[in-house]
Every structure is written in C-alpha cells, then in structure tokens.
Amino acid sequence: MSATAPRRIEDLRVDGDRLWSRIVELGEIGAIEGPNGEHGNARLALTDADREGRDLVVGWMHDLGLDVGIDAIGNVIATRPGTDPTAAPVMTGSHIDTVATGGRFDGNLGVLAGLEVIETLEQHGIATRHPISVAFFTDEEGARFAPDMLGSFVYVGGMALEAALDITAVDDGARLGDELLRIGYAGALPCPAASAPAAYVELHIEQGPILEDEGITIGVVEGVQGISWTEVNITGRSAHAGTTPMRLRRDPAYAAAAIITFVRDLTRTYGGAQVATVGRVEVRPNLVNVVPSTATIAVDLRNTDDDVLVRAERDLAAEIEWLQDAEHVTITTRSLARFEPVEFDPDTIDLVERTAERLGYSTRRMPSGAGHDAQMLARVCPTAMIFTPSVNGLSHNIAEYTEPADITAGANVLLQTILTLAGTPDDAVGGSERDRLAE
Ligand code: GLV
Numbered sequence: 062m063s064a065t066a067p068r069r070i071e072d073l074r075v076d077g078d079r080l081w082s083r084i085v086e087l088g089e090i091g092a093i094e095g096p097n098g099e100h101g102n103a104r105l106a107l108t109d110a111d112r113e114g115r116d117l118v119v120g121w122m123h124d125l126g127l128d129v130g131i132d133a134i135g136n137v138i139a140t141r142p143g144t145d146p147t148a149a150p151v152m153t154g155s156h157i158d159t160v161a162t163g164g165r166f167d168g169n170l171g172v173l174a175g176l177e178v179i180e181t182l183e184q185h186g187i188a189t190r191h192p193i194s195v196a197f198f199t200d201e202e203g204a205r206f207a208p209d210m211l212g213s214f215v216y217v218g219g220m221a222l223e224a225a226l227d228i229t230a231v232d233d234g235a236r237l238g239d240e241l242l243r244i245g246y247a248g249a250l251p252c253p254a255a256s257a258p259a260a261y262v263e264l265h266i267e268q269g270p271i272l273e274d275e276g277i278t279i280g281v282v283e284g285v286q287g288i289s290w291t292e293v294n295i296t297g298r299s300a301h302a303g304t305t306p307m308r309l310r311r312d313p314a315y316a317a318a319a320i321i322t323f324v325r326d327l328t329r330t331y332g333g334a335q336v337a338t339v340g341r342v343e344v345r346p347n348l349v350n351v352v353p354s355t356a357t358i359a360v361d362l363r364n365t366d367d368d369v370l371v372r373a374e375r376d377l378a379a380e381i382e383w384l385q386d387a388e389h390v391t392i393t394t395r396s397l398a399r400f401e402p403v404e405f406d407p408d409t410i411d412l413v414e415r416t417a418e419r420l421g422y423s424t425r426r427m428p429s430g431a432g433h434d435a436q437m438l439a440r441v442c443p444t445a446m447i448f449t450p451s452v453n454g455l456s457h458n459i460a461e462y463t464e465p466a467d468i469t470a471g472a473n474v475l476l477q478t479i480l481t482l483a484g485t486p487d488d489a490v491g492g493s494e495r496d497r498l499a500e
C-alpha cells in the first residue's frame with residue numbers, strides 16, 4: 062500500500078477493480094443463476110444468507126480498522142475517525158439484503174463503494190475533519206418484513222423499535238426480533254440513534270431505464286417518490302369447481318383479479334407518474350378444481366405527488382368496498398408501508414452535481430422510483446443520492462447489471478462528494494463545506 066497522496070485531493074480516485082471484486086465476492090453469497098448464466102442474489106433480510114453476507118462485510122470493515130457498531134435493529138455502522146472530536150460523521154451506505162430474485166448491485170453497491178472510499182483514504186493516508194461512517198441498514202427491501210427501509214426507518218425514529226421487532230415475516234411467520242437474535246445481529250447500540258450524522262450521501266444503481274436510454278453516466282437524485290403498500294385479504298367460500306353455479310360462487314381469486322386489473326386501469330386513467338403493482342398473490346388452497354377460500358394480494362402504489370397518491374388509495378378503497386358487495390366476499394386491508402415523497406437537500410444535490418461535472422461525467426437530475434434508506438436519513442440530516450445506469454433498466458431481476466466503468470464513476474463521485482463534506486483536518490472548525498451546508 063502506498064501512503065502517498067496524489068498532489069491534490071481533488072485528483073484522488075477509487076480503485077474500481079477492488080470495488081468490483083468485493084461486489085463479486087459478496088454476490089457469491091446467496092447466489093442464484095439464471096437460465097442464461099445471469100448472476101443473481103437471494104439474500105432476504107435476516108436469513109442465513111443475510112447473516113453470511115453481513116459477516117463478510119463486517120470482516121472487511123474490521124480489516125479496514127473501522128470502529129464497527131451494531132444497533133438494536135441490526136443496522137451496522139462502521140466509522141473511521143476524523144480529526145475533529147466534535148464533528149459528527151458524514152455517512153454513506155445502503156443495504157445488503159436483496160429480494161428473492163435480486164441482483165448483485167442493488168444496495169450492495171452503496172455499501173461496498175463506501176468501503177472503497179475508506180480504503181482509498183487509508184491507502185493514501187488522507188485524514189478528514191469529520192469522521193466517515195459506512196452503514197448497512199436492516200431489511201431495506203421489505204420483501205420479507207414490511208415496510209421497506211425498515212432499519213433506517215427505525216434508525217431515524219420513524220417507527221418504534223419494539224413495534225419493528227414484533228413484525229413477522231411474510232414467508233415463514235418468523236418474528237423479526239427473534240431472527241435478529243438467531244443470526245447474531247441484535248446489537249447493543251441504541252436505535253433510534255442517539256445523534257444524527259452531519260450528512261448522508263448514498264450511491265445506488267438507478268434500477269430503471271432512464272440513464273441508459275439517455276446515455277448519461279450519473280443520475281443526480283432530487284428525491285424519492287411516495288410509496289403506499291396495502292395487503293388485501295379476501296375471504297370467500299371454498300366450493301367445487303364443477304358443481305357450483307357461477308351465480309352462487311364467492312370467489313376470492315376473482316376479486317383479487319378484479320383488484321389487479323383495477324389498479325392497472327387506474328394508472329392509465331391517472332397517467333403521469335402513477336405506477337401500480339401487484340407482486341404478491343396467494344390463493345388458498347391453490348388447487349385446480351377448488352373455488353378458493355381465501356386470497357391475499359399486496360398492492361404497491363407510487364407517485365411523486367402525494368395528493369395523487371392519496372387519490373389512488375381512495376379509489377382503491379372504494380373499489381374494494383364495491384367488490385365486497387358485488388362478489389359476496391369479505392375484504393380486509395392492512396397498510397404495510399406508507400411513505401410520503403421525499404425531497405433531498407438542495408445544497409447536497411448541488412454538490413453531487415458539481416462534483417460529477419468536475420470529474421467529467423454527464424449528469425441528469427431525476428427522482429428515484431425505488432425506495433432507499435436515503436429517504437429516511439433525509440429526515441435527520443442533509444441528504445442526497447448518486448445513481449449509476451442499470452443495463453436494460455433492470456433491477457429486482459437476476460439480470461440486473463451495471464457496467465464496471467459506471468460503478469467506478471459512481472464511486473468516484475461518492476469519494477469526492479464525501480471528501481468535500483468531511484473536510485480536511487486544517488479546515489477551520491465551522492469552515493468546511495459541510496458546515497456551510499448546515500448553516
Ligand atoms: C425497495 O427496493 C423498494 O423500492 O420497494
């Protein structure tokens with residue numbers, strides 16, 4: 062390792078190969094292969110695979126000499142000290158849990174790029190005034206325990222710890238708190254955190270098609286759209302498929318299908334930014350010749366405009382009301398997640414944009430369609446995000462891929478943004494970019 066800094070801090074760059082190797086190595090844990098040799102990941106939150114992934118990343122954190130803390134919801138926060146004992150850490154990070162058919166980049170990139178930033182500073186012997194923390198937050202995906210962004214939500218005080226620990230898994234009914242203990246990640250640090258970071262910047266893949274479509278390298282993220290998840294439980298009456306006249310049926314599968322069609326039609330009526338998805342459908346007893354007794358679906362509605370999102374929720378509720386009478390089924394609903402649209406900090410957004418432009422990358426401002434831990438951190442500190450392109454716009458898909466050159470570009474923007482925010486040791490107290498932003 063060289064301890065020589067480049068002549069100017071502005072010229073410092075990450076080692077893209079080192080970052081890529083870590084992405085590949087972490088991707089071996091919970092690896093799933095697609096029919097065309099795609100390398101996907103299945104590391105649902107708090108499973109054995111998640112534990113293995115956590116252990117690997119925590120090992121890397123220790124190798125880098127970081128002070129590793131685990132909080133009561135299992136968030137892992139590793140910190141490199143700064144020179145100013147009074148300065149709060151500049152934080153970066155993301156998540157390492159994945160959906161069951163996920164890729165190697167979603168979340169993992171942000172965490173491993175954070176470690177790469179630290180290793181670059183170590184390698185060149187560069188100190189910063191603010192400490193730098195790299196975090197990975199528990200259960201960002203919400204695929205096993207709803208809501209999504211759960212660990213960061215509790216971290217910022219958005220949800221009570223006890224309530225979060227009592228959430229049960231959609232797949233096997235396991236209690237979140239028990240799973241945390243089982244995998245050894247029920248930590249001692251308080252959650253919500255005792256104090257807020259000075260700033261939070263997260264690097265993430267775009268997970269959509271826009272950057273690739275426009276040939277742009279860096280997305281400067283201005284905010285995250287609102288998210289509404291509703292579980293819909295429908296109870297009808299199990300009956301014989303051959304003997305039961307259609308007029309006498311109480312068919313929850315039919316009601317579920319009507320809701321699925323309804324929300325799709327709603328996006329056409331609303332147009333604009335409205336999206337709607339039903340990604341979870343469970344019918345019982347799920348047999349060819351039995352009118353089902355129950356159906357459970359989960360509806361995901363999103364919009365950048367909260368008023369429109371509220372209207373979509375009301376329309377869905379009215380449709381459900383109507384269906385109960387029309388189909389003689391009983392329908393109950395449960396909110397799994399509800400987050401308003403979030404706008405990031407204008408000065409931190411500007412800094413990301415200026416930094417990317419200074420490094421010579423093409424940029425575009427954009428909202429995020431996906432949920433991110435950054436939207437939770439934005440509640441407690443100045444926050445922004447950096448996006449890199451996703452090949453074919455794919456994510457939550459084992460074919461998810463981002464070109465190594467784009468990974469390196471994003472990590473360099475992260476490095477230089479963090480360096481500006483964290484300041485140099487000889488910054489007068491109160492004189493770094495971070496302090497100016499905080500004013
Ligand atoms: C998380 O990935 C979400 O957008 O739901």
Ligand code: MN
Nearest residue numbers: 167168201433
């Ligand atoms: Mn993610």
Ligand code: MN
Nearest residue numbers: 160167202457
């Ligand atoms: Mn995801």
